[in-house]
Amino acid sequence: MSEAVPVRGIILGHGSLAEAYADAVRRITGAGEEALLPLSNTGLSPDLVAERLRALTSEGPAIIFTDLPGGSCGFAARRLCQSAADVAVVSGVNLTVLLEFIMHRGEPLGELVPRLVEKGRAAVCCAPAQLERKESDGHRAASG
Amino acid sequence: MAIVLLRVDERLIHGQVVVGWGSSLHPDRIVVVDDELAGSTWEQELYTVGLPAQLEAQFATVEEARRALPGWLADPARVIVLTRDVRTMRRLAEHALLRGHEVNIGGLHYAPGRHAILPYVYLSDEERTEMRRLADEGAVVTARDLPGSRRVDLGQLLGRH
Numbered sequence: 001m002s003e004a005v006p007v008r009g010i011i012l013g014h015g016s017l018a019e020a021y022a023d024a025v026r027r028i029t030g031a032g033e034e035a036l037l038p039l040s041n042t043g044l045s046p047d048l049v050a051e052r053l054r055a056l057t058s059e060g061p062a063i064i065f066t067d068l069p070g071g072s073c074g075f076a077a078r079r080l081c082q083s084a085a086d087v088a089v090v091s092g093v094n095l096t097v098l099l100e101f102i103m104h105r106g107e108p109l110g111e112l113v114p115r116l117v118e119k120g121r122a123a124v125c126c127a128p129a130q131l132e133r134k135e136s137d138g139h140r141a142a143s144g
Numbered sequence: 145m146a147i148v149l150l151r152v153d154e155r156l157i158h159g160q161v162v163v164g165w166g167s168s169l170h171p172d173r174i175v176v177v178d179d180e181l182a183g184s185t186w187e188q189e190l191y192t193v194g195l196p197a198q199l200e201a202q203f204a205t206v207e208e209a210r211r212a213l214p215g216w217l218a219d220p221a222r223v224i225v226l227t228r229d230v231r232t233m234r235r236l237a238e239h240a241l242l243r244g245h246e247v248n249i250g251g252l253h254y255a256p257g258r259h260a261i262l263p264y265v266y267l268s269d270e271e272r273t274e275m276r277r278l279a280d281e282g283a284v285v286t287a288r289d290l291p292g293s294r295r296v297d298l299g300q301l302l303g304r305h
Contacts, residue, residue: 014159043254043263044253045154045252045255045266046155048253048255069193070157070191070193070194070195071157072159074190074193074194075155075158075190075191075193078190078193079190082186
């Protein structure tokens, strides 16, 4: 019986952000570039970013993690996603998302991606917790 | 003048434009002039993902943009006009339509056939020719990736290779 191919992750970001995230994941989990590969858009034309993304996602399922949903990184990733059936994009990446990815990258994309989005959103929080509510909500609560 | 920036940037709508320039120019609208993109709704949607709600995006062909340009100049709305290459900006500028206006070369990155001029400007021979033609149309061609960066004039750009 053949096992499912683990999903490969590519972090695409501005400046040295992707390398920094990959380094942090490597230090925490030991996972190397076979699992998570950084790619910076610095100095690359949009066509070259697209070309490198295509090459990195050509063998098996892949998730492209981008720092921003839009912009040059988000655009390149989403454009590729339109034409590649086994490529997904997760934008607004944070370390929680990447660690969750390393732990569960054996899952199919259909299960893995919703898991990552949920974890990533939950990781954005603040202290004290009541600051998460808008001031206007607080006024309404106080007057209501 | 309501056109606050005319920029050649192959990444079109991205962080440097929206945040870098946007925070100092306070644009109301970004107009992307591009014949291909003007006919591709799904690509337009990709470019506008994450755009601030108060910032309108518009996509136009070169001909549409040439017809609309006098209106944009008279409009009180603050407009950023983007093209992805020098040729498209030169076509927009034909017949001195952009005479006296500064055209910002903001981002043309490494690709085969291009030579490094600045960290954010790589030019092919064809692009250098188009840049001269753009200047011949009366546009003031300078390079600057962000508002706080040093402005590099055309002579310096073309003299470096």
